[in-house]
Amino acid sequence: MAEPLTGREFSRVFVPTYNAIIGFFFLASTAAYFYKLHFVMKPKSGEKRPLLGGEAIAPATGVTRIYRRVRSVLLYQAPGRYLEANGTMFVVLSYLGLNAFYCFYGDSTHDVSYMGNRFGLVCVVNLPIMFLLGSKTGLLVQWTGWSHEGYNILHRHAGRVVCLTALGHIIAYSYNGRTLQEQLMRSAQIGVGGGLTGLAFTIILVTSFAPARNKMYEIFLYAHVWFLVAGIVLLFFHYPRCRPYCAAASVIWLWDRINRFKNAHHVVATTTVLSGNTVKLSMNVKSTFREIHWQTGQYVYVTINKLAPLQAHPFTIASPPNPNTLELIIRARQGFSKSLFLAEEQEHRVTFHGPYGSPPKFDGFSKVILLAGGAGVAYSYPEAVELTRQFPGMEVDFFWVVPQRDFISWVDMDPKFNVDFKVWVTAEQGRPDIEQYVKDSVAAAQGQKCAVAVCGPAPLVRNSRNACASLLWQGVDVEFYSENFGW
Numbered sequence: 001m002a003e004p005l006t007g008r009e010f011s012r013v014f015v016p017t018y019n020a021i022i023g024f025f026f027l028a029s030t031a032a033y034f035y036k037l038h039f040v041m042k043p044k045s046g047e048k049r050p051l052l053g054g055e056a057i058a059p060a061t062g063v064t065r066i067y068r069r070v071r072s073v074l075l076y077q078a079p080g081r082y083l084e085a086n087g088t089m090f091v092v093l094s095y096l097g098l099n100a101f102y103c104f105y106g107d108s109t110h111d112v113s114y115m116g117n118r119f120g121l122v123c124v125v126n127l128p129i130m131f132l133l134g135s136k137t138g139l140l141v142q143w144t145g146w147s148h149e150g151y152n153i154l155h156r157h158a159g160r161v162v163c164l165t166a167l168g169h170i171i172a173y174s175y176n177g178r179t180l181q182e183q184l185m186r187s188a189q190i191g192v193g194g195g196l197t198g199l200a201f202t203i204i205l206v207t208s209f210a211p212a213r214n215k216m217y218e219i220f221l222y223a224h225v226w227f228l229v230a231g232i233v234l235l236f237f238h239y240p241r242c243r244p245y246c247a248a249a250s251v252i253w254l255w256d257r258i259n260r261f262k263n264a265h266h267v268v269a270t271t272t273v274l275s276g277n278t279v280k281l282s283m284n285v286k287s288t289f290r291e292i293h294w295q296t297g298q299y300v301y302v303t304i305n306k307l308a309p310l311q312a313h314p315f316t317i318a319s320p321p322n323p324n325t326l327e328l329i330i331r332a333r334q335g336f337s338k339s340l341f342l343a344e345e346q347e348h349r350v351t352f353h354g355p356y357g358s359p360p361k362f363d364g365f366s367k368v369i370l371l372a373g374g375a376g377v378a379y380s381y382p383e384a385v386e387l388t389r390q391f392p393g394m395e396v397d398f399f400w401v402v403p404q405r406d407f408i409s410w411v412d413m414d415p416k417f418n419v420d421f422k423v424w425v426t427a428e429q430g431r432p433d434i435e436q437y438v439k440d441s442v443a444a445a446q447g448q449k450c451a452v453a454v455c456g457p458a459p460l461v462r463n464s465r466n467a468c469a470s471l472l473w474q475g476v477d478v479e480f481y482s483e484n485f486g487w
Contacts, residue, residue, distance in 0.1 A: 373456025
């Protein structure tokens with residue numbers, strides 16, 4: 001029977017191959033984004049802007065049809081609260097399966113000491129990846145084009161791998177024949193430091209699950225930051241072979257903090273209370289010493305120390321690029337957003353850093369369908385206004401679903417913007433058939449190149465996503481983009 005790979009032997013196999021696989025994934029994502037940006041979403045034949053009535057896209061045949069059907073399968077999202085699109089689920093399951101493979105591969109003896117070592121190594125090797133995916137400034141966003149939520153999904157699963165393998169490491173060493181006292185006396189640096197690290201990671205893991213996170217967000221936020229910092233420090237002194245990975249994670253964290261400091265702006269902002277427990281935060285960008293430039297679809301992190309000290313919350317910029325005011329639309333839920341909504345003062349000193357994000361480019365499309373639900377209009381509205389300004393020949397289909405008619409006052413729907421604003425009020429009209437609406441709107445383009453962009457509640461995103469998946473399966477070429485925020 002072959003001896004299991006242990007200690008440095010396993011490290012020599014695991015570390016280079018694992019990093020090569022993860023590195024290949026990021027490089028492939030970057031290449032795919034580059035191709036999409038420069039060959040899919042750009043006008044062809046030197047065309048400066050999309051022209052209605054141009055040559056229609058030929059029906060898909062052969063390889064093109066197969067390619068679109070593959071895209072359709074990857075884009076489709078099955079019903080379920082915790083399910084993502086098939087493509088995202090494939091990446092997540094591949095990542096989890098890869099880590100499980102390295103935890104158990106080649107160990108025929110199932111010795112707990114071997115298992116403990118493997119769990120520990122898998123934990124620390126994933127630390128830099130977790131920090132890279134968790135950086136608020138999105139260090140990979142500019143290269144991969146991932147949305148904030150896509151970036152965050154991978155971060156959450158990387159964090160769970162780190163926490164669960166750390167717990168597996170502790171449990172395995174708790175059953176290696178030594179008593180707890182012997183384990184702790186073996187070395188205070190190893191035993192106590194490792195135990196405290198495991199405790200810190202356990203608190204992070206428990207508070208990070210959606211039910212706990214949604215009910216006690218403020219506790220989750222502080223625990224997430226401070227226990228992670230404490231865990232990295234303790235892990236650095238726990239065992240010498242942990243130190244390179246802890247150092248790499250610390251460098252990424254410092255790089256993120258430095259970028260946040262460089263991109264920070266201190267401005268004066270005013271609040272306007274809107275219907276639906278919502279507030280508009282209007283920041284005077286002239287009240288800072290530096291010019292602020294942004295694109296539609298980008299986001300910023302906002303801090304108001306008087307209301308929520310040391311907390312930075314992400315919000316999509318709700319105003320088209322302009323030299324005067326940057327606006328955010330914020331629904332009051334719990335914590336910071338509720339405090340802002342209930343605040344008696346209308347003027348605030350605000351610190352925000354950003355803008356961040358790589359929003360999609362639509363300059364190669366003849367028609368763009370923008371769908372919004374509630375506060376999702378923060379993305380769709382400025383995008384509609386800016387597209388009609390930049391590309392007068394583009395058809396922009398704007399569809400906003402709101403629960404009450406008074407929500408319309410959130411944004412300016414003046415005809416001067418040349419946008420066909422459509423508002424669906426569910427209190428009066430019931431729930432719209434989003435899938436059918438998307439299919440009808442794409443069909444009305446008569447074969448012209450179309451894109452669908454959506455921001456809003458999960459059902460709206462899923463239904464519009466699946467409508468595009470259905471069209472792709474039928475051979476219709478349509479691009480899909482979604483954006484939403486969460487931890």
